[in-house]
Amino acid sequence: MHVPDGFLDAPTSVGTAVVAAAGVAIALRGSRRELDDRTAPLAGLVAMFVFAAQMLNFPVGLGTSGHLLGGALAAILVGPYTATLILTVVLLVQALLFADGGITALGTNITLMGLVGVWVAWAVFVGVRAILPKRLSSLTPASFVAGLVSVPAAALAFVAFYAIGGQAPIDLTALTGAMLAWHTVIGVGEGLITALVVASVVATRPDLVHGAQPLLKQRSLTVRSPEGISA
Amino acid sequence: MSTETATEPKTRRISTRTLIISGVIVAIVLAGLISGFASSHPDGLEYVAEQLGFHSTAQDSAAATGPLADYGVSGVENARLSGGLAGIIGVAVVAVVMGGLVWLLRRSGSRQTATRATDPEA
Structure with missing residues (x-):
């Protein structure tokens, strides 16, 4: 859902750039608490993976495609503040080197995918994790739902921006319906990929997964045994 | 992804080093090879x-x-080689930028923690 230059008018683009800059500033402060000696290398790895996965458009029918946004995945693996920074770096590199997403639209894209996508995913993940049984296997459905919801949430944020400063006069009801429908389908793909990757890392190194930390603290004595991991 | 799960059944744990190396290989294979098979649909x-008729307002980026x-x-x-190379370059640039950012954050973060050692928030 990389927004090109020209979709939104200049004042709206300036507005989203201010929002994005404020969000990134907060993320720069918050991510320090998420990054320790063990998890810091993971941040670079997740950024590489998100960039690579965003190149992989999968078909969703009627000649349309979608790709992983990665906000849910990054937030669950390394924490939401660091995830905002990861999406920002990926979007910067895409816009400046690959002309993917506009340059005046950079603030819009960072707000949509790096703020709305990441933080909605994180809120949904924490909520689902809280109502599921306190074991590591609960992280897989929580990751799926977080990924699924994050994509239509970002799409709705785009509709809101378009309502404020879209360049063409478009029926907003039609825009909302079409954006929600397509991005819910794409969200299913987002949820599946997010759940698969999170489950893979949880199966091998749950201690490195940010979203697994509350579960690991409770079972810190058993987590290094095979029973503790498979429970 | 599949390489990350291929662990010894006895411990089901792999070293951070193995995890990072596997992940880097997965990212390079996805961006360098698999990307050539990605859907080219909008x-x-x-x-x-396009459906609602505002796609024409899109402008070419200055980076185009x-x-x-x-x-x-x-x-x-060669389109596949060109796309694969671009993907690998992108993965490398993202790794350098994110790695540098994390390094800077942790460097300044540890300095702040040191100067605010008595502050429970630090």
Whole structure:
């Protein structure tokens, strides 16, 4: 859902750039608490993976495609503040080197995918994790739902921006319906990929997964045994 | 992804080093090889923009004439090679930028923690 230059008018683009800059500033402060000696290398790895996965458009029918946004995945693996920074770096590199997403639209894209996508995913993940049984296997459905919801949430944020400063006069009801429908389908793909990757890392190194930390603290004595991991 | 799960059944744990190396290989294979098989259909936003008639308001980015624009290396004729190379370059640039950012954050973060050692918030 990389927004090109020209979709939104200049004042709206300036507005989203201010929002994005404020969000990134907060993320720069918050991510320090998420990054320790063990998890810091993971941040670079997740950024590489998100960039690579965003190149992989999968078909969703009627000649349309979608790709992983990665906000849910990054937030669950390394924490939401660091995830905002990861999406920002990926979007910067895409816009400046690959002309993917506009340059005046950079603030819009960072707000949509790096703020709305990441933080909605994180809120949904924490909520689902809280109502599921306190074991590591609960992280897989929580990751799926977080990924699924994050994509239509970002799409709705785009509709809101378009309502404020879209360049063409478009029926907003039609825009909302079409954006929600397509991005819910794409969200299913987002949820599946997010759940698969999170489950893979949880199966091998749950201690490195940010979203697994509350579960690991409770079972810190058993987590290094095979029973503790498979429970 | 599958390489990350291929662990010894006895411990089901792999070293951080193994995890990072496996992950880097997965990212390079996805961006360098698998990307050539990705769908070239418009994405959800492009499709909706075309259907509702506002796609024409899109303007070429100032970066559209760059040597890596649209995930291709200019001058490389073979489309799959061009796209794969662009993907690998992108993965490398993202790794360097994110790695540098994390390094800077942790360096300044540890200095702050040291100077605010008595502050429970630090």
